[in-house]
Amino acid sequence: MINGKLVRACCIYEGAKPFAIYPIGVVKNNLKLNGTDFGVTGEYGLSRVELLDSRKFFLYKIDEETRVTIVYYLHKSSNVRSVFNRGLDGKKVGVFASRTPHRLSKIAIQDVKLVKVEGVKLYVEGLDAIDGSPVLDIKMNKCLAD
Numbered sequence: 001m002i003n004g005k006l007v008r009a010c011c012i013y014e015g016a017k018p019f020a021i022y023p024i025g026v027v028k029n030n031l032k033l034n035g036t037d038f039g040v041t042g043e044y045g046l047s048r049v050e051l052l053d054s055r056k057f058f059l060y061k062i063d064e065e066t067r068v069t070i071v072y073y074l075h076k077s078s079n080v081r082s083v084f085n086r087g088l089d090g091k092k093v094g095v096f097a098s099r100t101p102h103r104l105s106k107i108a109i110q111d112v113k114l115v116k117v118e119g120v121k122l123y124v125e126g127l128d129a130i131d132g133s134p135v136l137d138i139k140m141n142k143c144l145a146d
Contacts, residue, residue, distance in 0.1 A: 062140075077102055
């Protein structure tokens with residue numbers, strides 16, 4: 001649905017073919033959707049990114065990094081909205097001028113501080129993904145300073 005109206009996928013994506021993306025892990029924290037258009041409830045702080053055990057050998061030297069980018073899936077987001085008042089400042093904008101979860105792709109990214117690594121668990125600060133969000137990728141972030 002877009003703006004509360006049922007729209008066929010072929011119209012939204014103009015014939016583009018879908019493809020499979022498999023999660024590499026899941027977010028664990030106490031953040032939940034707050035039931036409104038924007039925001040979460042729960043205490044921000046440390047989030048745990050629990051990777052699948054088979055991903056362990058991809059973590060070589062990640063503990064030497066201070067910042068990473070988490071790519072995750074907005075698994076609980078609802079209908080797509082094309083224009084709305086942005087939660088940050090109330091400005092009327094389109095979806096691509098915001099951080100809304102009401103997106104066509106349902107893919108989100110967040111630059112975070114890497115606090116520690118224990119096995120296949122990464123502890124990070126600054127992640128606004130809700131509990132249970134599938135993690136799609138992790139990238140080193142060299143642009144952010146501590």
